[in-house]
Amino acid sequence: MNLIAPLAKSGFLGPDVNLAIAALIGFGFGFFLERAGFGSAKKLTAQWFGTDWSVFRVMFTGIVVAMIGILALDSLGILPFDSLYLNDTFLLPQTIGGLMMGGGFVIGGYCPGTAFVGLASGKWDALLYILGLCLGVVVAGELWDLIEPIMSIGSMGRVTLFEFFGVSSWLIGAVVIVIAVAGTRFANWFEQRSRGKNV
Amino acid sequence: MSENAPKAKPYWPNLAAGIGLGLVLLTAYFISGRGLGGSGAVARVTAGVMNIAAPEHVRGLSLFSGYFRQGLFDWTDWLIFQTIGVFLGGFVAAVTAGRFAPGVEKGPQVSRRQRFGYSLLGGAIMGIGARIAKGCTSGQGLSGGATLALGSWVFLLGLFVGGFVTAIFFKRLWQ
Numbered sequence: 001m002n003l004i005a006p007l008a009k010s011g012f013l014g015p016d017v018n019l020a021i022a023a024l025i026g027f028g029f030g031f032f033l034e035r036a037g038f039g040s041a042k043k044l045t046a047q048w049f050g051t052d053w054s055v056f057r058v059m060f061t062g063i064v065v066a067m068i069g070i071l072a073l074d075s076l077g078i079l080p081f082d083s084l085y086l087n088d089t090f091l092l093p094q095t096i097g098g099l100m101m102g103g104g105f106v107i108g109g110y111c112p113g114t115a116f117v118g119l120a121s122g123k124w125d126a127l128l129y130i131l132g133l134c135l136g137v138v139v140a141g142e143l144w145d146l147i148e149p150i151m152s153i154g155s156m157g158r159v160t161l162f163e164f165f166g167v168s169s170w171l172i173g174a175v176v177i178v179i180a181v182a183g184t185r186f187a188n189w190f191e192q193r194s195r196g197k198n199v
Numbered sequence: 200m201s202e203n204a205p206k207a208k209p210y211w212p213n214l215a216a217g218i219g220l221g222l223v224l225l226t227a228y229f230i231s232g233r234g235l236g237g238s239g240a241v242a243r244v245t246a247g248v249m250n251i252a253a254p255e256h257v258r259g260l261s262l263f264s265g266y267f268r269q270g271l272f273d274w275t276d277w278l279i280f281q282t283i284g285v286f287l288g289g290f291v292a293a294v295t296a297g298r299f300a301p302g303v304e305k306g307p308q309v310s311r312r313q314r315f316g317y318s319l320l321g322g323a324i325m326g327i328g329a330r331i332a333k334g335c336t337s338g339q340g341l342s343g344g345a346t347l348a349l350g351s352w353v354f355l356l357g358l359f360v361g362g363f364v365t366a367i368f369f370k371r372l373w374q
Contacts, residue, residue: 006232013230015275021230022277026284028223029235029337033285034292036216041304043210045373048366054213056359059341061217062224066345069225085233087334087343089350094339097332098357100324103365105358107372108321109304109314111336112329113237115322116282117289122301128318133238135319136326137245144262147331160347172347 005079030117039121041109048106050194053187060180071173081160081169091154108132208296224345231277234342238329240282247272262330306373317372332357 004010008018036058037043046052073079105111108129110118115133118126140147162172210216227234246263249256250272257263266273293299305314329335332354334343340358343351 005229007229008231018231019275019277019280022280023284023287025223025227025231025235026281026286027288027291028226028284029220029281030285030288030290031292032211032216032219032223032288034289034298035211035219035296036213037210039289039293039298042306042373045366048362049370049374050363054210057213058217058220059336059344061214062220062341063344065218065221066224066228066341067347069221070228070345073229079229081346083232084228084346086346087339087348087351089348089353090333091350091353093331093333094350094354095357097328097330097334098339098354099361100328101332101335101354102358102361102363104321104324104328105336105362106321106365106369107317108325109318109373110321111237112241112325113235113285113335113337116237116285117293118304120286120289120299121293122299123304124301125303125305125314125318128315129322130241132319132322132324133241133326133329134245134322136323136328137242137330138249139323140327140330141246141249141257141260141262144260144330148261151331156349159349161349161352162347164349169347176344176347 005073006083009083029113030120033114033117034121038114039117039123039126041118041123041125044111044114045106045109048102050190053184053191056187057184060183064177064180067173067176071169074169086158086160089154089156089159090151091156093151093153095154096150206297208298220341221345224341227342228346233277234346235281235337236278236334236342237282237285237337238326238335239278239338240276241326242330243274243276243279247274306371308371308374 007013037054043052044055047055074081110126110129112133115126115129119130162169224235243266246257246266303311303314332339336358339351339354344355
C-alpha cells in the first residue's frame with residue numbers, strides 16, 4: 001500500500017505548494033503563540049520566576065497533542081514514524097545549547113519564534129532581540145572551527161526515547177502525558193503559592 | 200501594556216492555545232513531514248546576507264555550507280516561508296485582539312537602553328546556542344519533543360534548568 005503522508009514526500013504536493021503551506025503553517029503557529037500571550041516578553045519571562053507557568057503549560061499541551069496524533073497516525077500506518085524528519089541526538093551540544101537557550105531566554109526576554117510575534121505586536125525590544133540572534137549566528141559562523149570539536153560528543157544519530165529504552169512508543173507517550181499532567185499540577189500549585197490566593 | 204489593557208482582549212487559556220499549537224505542529228508533520236522552527240530561518244537569512252557582502256569568506260565557513268545548492272545560496276527554504284507566516288499570523292492575532300501597541304517591554308528597574316542591550320545580548324546567546332543545539336525552543340523543544348527524539352528531551356531539560364538558574368541571577372531585569 002502506498003504511503004499517504006507526509007503529503008509533500010509521497011508526491012501529493014509539489015515543492016512550491018509545500019513552501020506555500022509552510023507560510024500557512026507558520027501563520028497558524030504565530031497566531032496561536034500570540035493568543036497564548038507569547039508576544040509579550042513579560043509574560044514569557046514570568047515562567048522563569050515561577051509566577052506564570054504558561055510557557056510550560058502551552059508547550060507541553062502542544063507536545064502532547066501533536067505526539068498523540070503522530071503516534072496514532074504511525075500506528076494506523078498513515079504517517080510512518082520513519083518518514084518524519086527527526087532531530088538527531090548529540091548529547092553534549094544539546095545540553096550546552098539547551099542551557100544557553102534557557103539563559104538567553106531570561107536575559108533577552110524571548111525565544112526565536114516568539115520574538116517574531118513580539119515584533120509583529122510592535123515591540124522594539126523584540127527587534128533588538130532578533131538582531132541579537134543574527135549577531136549570534138555571525139559569531140557562531142566565524143568561530144565554528146573552535147566550537148565544532150564538541151559537536152560530535154555524545155552523537156547517537158536518529159534515536160527516539162522508545163528506541164533508547166527499548167519499549168513501545170505508546171508507553172513513552174503515556175509517560176510524557178503523565179509528565180505534562182503532573183507538571184501542570186505542580187505549576188498550578190506553585191503559581192498559587194507565589195501569587196497568593198488572588199488567582 | 201497597562202494603558203491599552205481595557206480594550207485588549209484577554210489571552211486564550213493555556214489549554215486552548217496549546218491545543219491550537221499542537222494541531223498546527225501535527226499538520227506540519229502530516230503535510231510536510233517536518234516540524235516547526237524558530238531559529239533556522241534567521242540563521243539562513245543571516246548567512247545569505249553575509250554571502251552578499253563577502254561571498255568568498257562565507258563559502259569558507261563550514262557552519263553555512265549546507266545553505267548552498269550547486270554553489271549558489273539557497274533562499275527557497277521551508278523555514279523562511281514558515282517564519283514569514285509566523286510574523287503575519289502574530290500580526291493578525293495581535294491586531295484582532297487589540298494588542299498591537301508599539302512600545303518596549305521591560306522590567307520596572309531597567310531603562311529602555313538597558314533593555315535594548317539585554318535584548319541584543321540574550322538574542323546573541325540564543326543565536327549561538329541554537330546553532331550548537333541544532334534548533335531552538337520550537338525546533339528542538341516543541342517539534343523534537345513531540346516526535347520523542349532523545350536529544351530533544353535532553354535539550355528540553357537543559358532549557359528549563361538554564362532558564363530557572365539564570366533567573367536567580369537576573370531578577371532585577373524583570374521584577
